[in-house]
Amino acid sequence: MNVTRLSLLFVLAWNVVYASPAPLPDWNPGRTRSAIIGFVEAVTEPGGAGFVPVAKRIAVFDNDGTLWCEQPAYPQLVFGLDRAKALAARHLEWHSTEPFKSALADYLGGLVATGVGGLNELTAGTGAGQTVEEYAQTVRGWLATAKHPRFGRPYTRCVYEPMLELLAYLRAHRFETYIVSGGELEFMRPWTEEIYGVPPERVIGSTVRTRLEMRNGKPVVVLTPKIDCIDDGAQKVLSIQRVIGRRPIVAFGNSDGDLPMLEWTASGPGLRLCALVHHTDAKREYAYDRTAAFGRLDKGLDEAKRQGWVVVDMKNDWKRVFPPRKRL
Amino acid sequence: MNVTRLSLLFVLAWNVVYASPAPLPDWNPGRTRSAIIGFVEAVTEPGGAGFVPVAKRIAVFDNDGTLWCEQPAYPQLVFGLDRAKALAARHLEWHSTEPFKSALADYLGGLVATGVGGLNELTAGTGAGQTVEEYAQTVRGWLATAKHPRFGRPYTRCVYEPMLELLAYLRAHRFETYIVSGGELEFMRPWTEEIYGVPPERVIGSTVRTRLEMRNGKPVVVLTPKIDCIDDGAQKVLSIQRVIGRRPIVAFGNSDGDLPMLEWTASGPGLRLCALVHHTDAKREYAYDRTAAFGRLDKGLDEAKRQGWVVVDMKNDWKRVFPPRKRL
Numbered sequence: 070m071n072v073t074r075l076s077l078l079f080v081l082a083w084n085v086v087y088a089s090p091a092p093l094p095d096w097n098p099g100r101t102r103s104a105i106i107g108f109v110e111a112v113t114e115p116g117g118a119g120f121v122p123v124a125k126r127i128a129v130f131d132n133d134g135t136l137w138c139e140q141p142a143y144p145q146l147v148f149g150l151d152r153a154k155a156l157a158a159r160h161l162e163w164h165s166t167e168p169f170k171s172a173l174a175d176y177l178g179g180l181v182a183t184g185v186g187g188l189n190e191l192t193a194g195t196g197a198g199q200t201v202e203e204y205a206q207t208v209r210g211w212l213a214t215a216k217h218p219r220f221g222r223p224y225t226r227c228v229y230e231p232m233l234e235l236l237a238y239l240r241a242h243r244f245e246t247y248i249v250s251g252g253e254l255e256f257m258r259p260w261t262e263e264i265y266g267v268p269p270e271r272v273i274g275s276t277v278r279t280r281l282e283m284r285n286g287k288p289v290v291v292l293t294p295k296i297d298c299i300d301d302g303a304q305k306v307l308s309i310q311r312v313i314g315r316r317p318i319v320a321f322g323n324s325d326g327d328l329p330m331l332e333w334t335a336s337g338p339g340l341r342l343c344a345l346v347h348h349t350d351a352k353r354e355y356a357y358d359r360t361a362a363f364g365r366l367d368k369g370l371d372e373a374k375r376q377g378w379v380v381v382d383m384k385n386d387w388k389r390v391f392p393p394r395k396r397l
Numbered sequence: 398m399n400v401t402r403l404s405l406l407f408v409l410a411w412n413v414v415y416a417s418p419a420p421l422p423d424w425n426p427g428r429t430r431s432a433i434i435g436f437v438e439a440v441t442e443p444g445g446a447g448f449v450p451v452a453k454r455i456a457v458f459d460n461d462g463t464l465w466c467e468q469p470a471y472p473q474l475v476f477g478l479d480r481a482k483a484l485a486a487r488h489l490e491w492h493s494t495e496p497f498k499s500a501l502a503d504y505l506g507g508l509v510a511t512g513v514g515g516l517n518e519l520t521a522g523t524g525a526g527q528t529v530e531e532y533a534q535t536v537r538g539w540l541a542t543a544k545h546p547r548f549g550r551p552y553t554r555c556v557y558e559p560m561l562e563l564l565a566y567l568r569a570h571r572f573e574t575y576i577v578s579g580g581e582l583e584f585m586r587p588w589t590e591e592i593y594g595v596p597p598e599r600v601i602g603s604t605v606r607t608r609l610e611m612r613n614g615k616p617v618v619v620l621t622p623k624i625d626c627i628d629d630g631a632q633k634v635l636s637i638q639r640v641i642g643r644r645p646i647v648a649f650g651n652s653d654g655d656l657p658m659l660e661w662t663a664s665g666p667g668l669r670l671c672a673l674v675h676h677t678d679a680k681r682e683y684a685y686d687r688t689a690a691f692g693r694l695d696k697g698l699d700e701a702k703r704q705g706w707v708v709v710d711m712k713n714d715w716k717r718v719f720p721p722r723k724r725l
Contacts, residue, residue: 124596201638245598254639254642255642258642268452268642269641269642269643270573270640270641270642270643272642276639279635279638279639280631280635281631281634281635281657281661287664288634288657288660288661288664290634290635290638290661303608303609306609306616306618307607307608307609307618310529310607310618311582311604311607312598312640313597313598314582314583314586314597314598314600315597315598329609329616332616333609333616333618336615336616
């Protein structure tokens with residue numbers, strides 16, 4: 070064997086080791102990781118009994134608490150608080166109207182009481198009048214400076230590294246990965262492609278009404294203060310049907326608001342992967358479920374047990390929670 | 398040169414001739430075909446001044462009158478008429494309510510007066526109560542037997558062969574092709590993938606409200622009789638923003654209802670291809686524009702001239718209108 074052949078063999082060996090690493094490296098070996106990998110291998114094995122054609126490999130993910138940290142409050146809520154304060158001088162009516170009143174008083178309890186609806190009303194009210202392009206700039210500007218109060222890093226670095234790996238792993242097996250969130254659509258789109266690899270057309274979320282306006286002689290899409298659709302609970306299913314038009318075969322969530330989406334996904338024919346991210350890690354992130362103000366997971370835990378869904382135990386299943394600095 | 402080399406050359410030559418045929422074979426050489434091909438080459442040439450990255454190659458197409466025949470009436474309207482008659486015995490109220498009253502009396506004039514709104518109310522009213530899966534079966538069953546009154550062929554064979562070529566040509570250049578129609582979403586999805594190569598998630602249309610119901614212990618999405626959104630005029634722009642979240646660089650329409658979509662597409666930066674299909678061919682299809690009941694093209698023709706958009710002259714630009722029998 071001459072030197073050229075030897076070095077060719079070396080290159081091939083290197084490719085096997087580094088270019089095809091074991092999947093999901095930040096997931097600890099165990100039942101959860103095996104269930105995910107076992108499912109993906111079963112539905113992608115050509116000729117296998119569980120094979121699913123590429124066009125039907127639809128995977129949906131909740132965002133808050135499933136892909137990024139939602140404690141001590143949804144990042145979108147913090148954004149809304151900051152925007153409300155910045156714009157308060159122009160909106161005297163906010164001092165006597167919820168959810169703006171609580172926002173201006175930094176009264177989180179009042180905001181929590183308004184629910185996902187109030188969260189989106191705050192977002193809609195503070196974004197109104199901007200074109201979608203201007204709004205995207207506002208969101209990017211805020212994300213560039215805002216920091217998580219406990220972790221001291223940008224919110225877009227408070228995403229879950231094992232979930233990023235999972236998204237990439239699914240896409241490598243030709244799944245389309247969608248976000249289906251109660252969060253507002255145009256708040257997510259400016260950063261989901263860079264952070265999650267999920268382009269704008271694969272983001273589904275709560276929507277505010279828009280209108281077409283002429284500005285400087287050109288048509289632009291402008292946000293109004295009116296909510297169009299709150300994408301939570303059963304509405305997540307209806308929104309998936311409207312936008313995608315196919316029932317997913319993979320669904321990940323973390324709260325009772327994701328339950329209808331998981332039930333609908335689970336009830337289709339063939340193999341299905343339904344999973345809940347269970348926040349069990351007070352040390353590295355947060356521990357909460359049945360009594361949480363944001364991301365309450367109560368009925369979901371019972372249903373997961375009854376239906377045999379995967380429950381991701383954040384503390385024990387994940388080697389790390391957030392991305393290392395060099396990665397993101 | 399030995400025989401092996403000669404046959405290799407022969408294979409290469411064959412590939413050039415047959416595997417890469419001249420694009421858009423059913424478009425006559427001339428200004429229209431050149432404008433389309435020139436645009437596609439300019440935005441896909443790596444390093445070229447007009448280059449557009451793959452992710453931004455979004456092309457939107459109206460359906461009725463742009464991709465398939467909409468005369469003497471929208472196929473969806475004929476479907477609604479047939480469904481109304483089939484279900485009339487169960488809906489005595491229809492005999493005194495528009496648009497059902499006109500539908501049951503075969504009074505097209507009354508239906509025309511109700512516009513795109515009436516069309517979709519008829520569809521919503523006759524589809525209500527079905528799951529989306531059942532509804533898809535109803536649509537498929539109707540399409541399998543219904544025939545165009547003049548051409549005597551199924552409506553799905555009254556699609557425009559040159560436009561099928563254009564869709565395929567754009568996708569071969571890594572465009573995403575979307576349908577953006579005033580027609581009802583779930584009426585289109587059961588057949589757009591097979592006929593146009595446009596999967597369910599790339600179909601945008603008018604929508605009826607849906608609800609999540611439990612049937613036989615399983616969650617299903619059920620159609621209601623209420624209209625959610627009429628996807629016409631300015632709403633086409635708002636729907637594209639909501640579903641795709643990017644401004645297209647290619648837009649094809651054929652009526653004034655497509656005008657805002659074309660104007661919005663045209664007003665973005667960089668090269669744009671905006672085009673109207675002008676029905677000029679009474680012999681092979683229909684000739685209509687400024688005074689038509691379905692697909693009126695009046696302001697659009699003026700605007701196309703003013704902005705220098707492509708106007709497809711069906712009679713002179715297309716070698717054939719409908720697909721040959723062996724193709725579809």
